[in-house]
Amino acid sequence: RGKIMKTQKFLSTALLCSLTLCSLPAISQVAPDGVQRYFRAGERPIQNVKVSNKYQNKDFNIVVKIERDINKNTPDERTVATTDFLMAPNQFPLRAKENRLVRLVYTKPLDNEEKVYRIGFYPTPVKIEDNEVTDKVVFGLDLLQSSGMLILVSPKNPAPKFKWERDD
Numbered sequence: 001r002g003k004i005m006k007t008q009k010f011l012s013t014a015l016l017c018s019l020t021l022c023s024l025p026a027i028s029q030v031a032p033d034g035v036q037r038y039f040r041a042g043e044r045p046i047q048n049v050k051v052s053n054k055y056q057n058k059d060f061n062i063v064v065k066i067e068r069d070i071n072k073n074t075p076d077e078r079t080v081a082t083t084d085f086l087m088a089p090n091q092f093p094l095r096a097k098e099n100r101l102v103r104l105v106y107t108k109p110l111d112n113e114e115k116v117y118r119i120g121f122y123p124t125p126v127k128i129e130d131n132e133v134t135d136k137v138v139f140g141l142d143l144l145q146s147s148g149m150l151i152l153v154s155p156k157n158p159a160p161k162f163k164w165e166r167d168d
Helices: 002-023
Strands: 030-032 036-039 046-053 060-070 078-081 085-088 091-094 099-106 115-125 147-153
Touching: 030 115, 030 147, 036 046, 060 085, 085 115, 091 099
Parallel strands: 036 147
Antiparallel strands: 030 046, 046 099, 060 078, 060 091, 060 115, 085 099, 115 147
16 A cells, blocks of 8 residues: 555656646746857947846746856856846846846956856746736746856956867
8 A cells, every 4th residue: 555655646746747847948938138148358348138028928027146157167166146247237127028128247357367157037926916906816836947148258368279180
């Protein structure tokens, strides 16, 4: 009897997980207009990022978080919150089928090291009391995915060292 209960529990969990994974969209519905940005020496340290809400009927409040990758591809790799960028605005509402331009400004002077950052756009649903009042009751499960982009900041004096060999 105990083995049958465990098997039923396992099968019901597997069914729920497979249904959930099959229902997820292939791409994030709230996303920036790219996956990578570059800040290079000699260029303006300001870029605009377009964030889109592709949902047909869901409004979100978006919170932006910026982290720096330290010691990339080493055993001591870690990410830390940073203030090297200014994101204006860093919190904003995003209505259904709406786009919003946000400004990304690198605030530090360039040095002799390439830096890697990650920017995450974290959606939270707009509460009913924040939106218009309706008499509808809606039941369901929403899975919200955050999306983000990778940002590379070049060194002040980039010195690429390419080495290659060619043979027949």
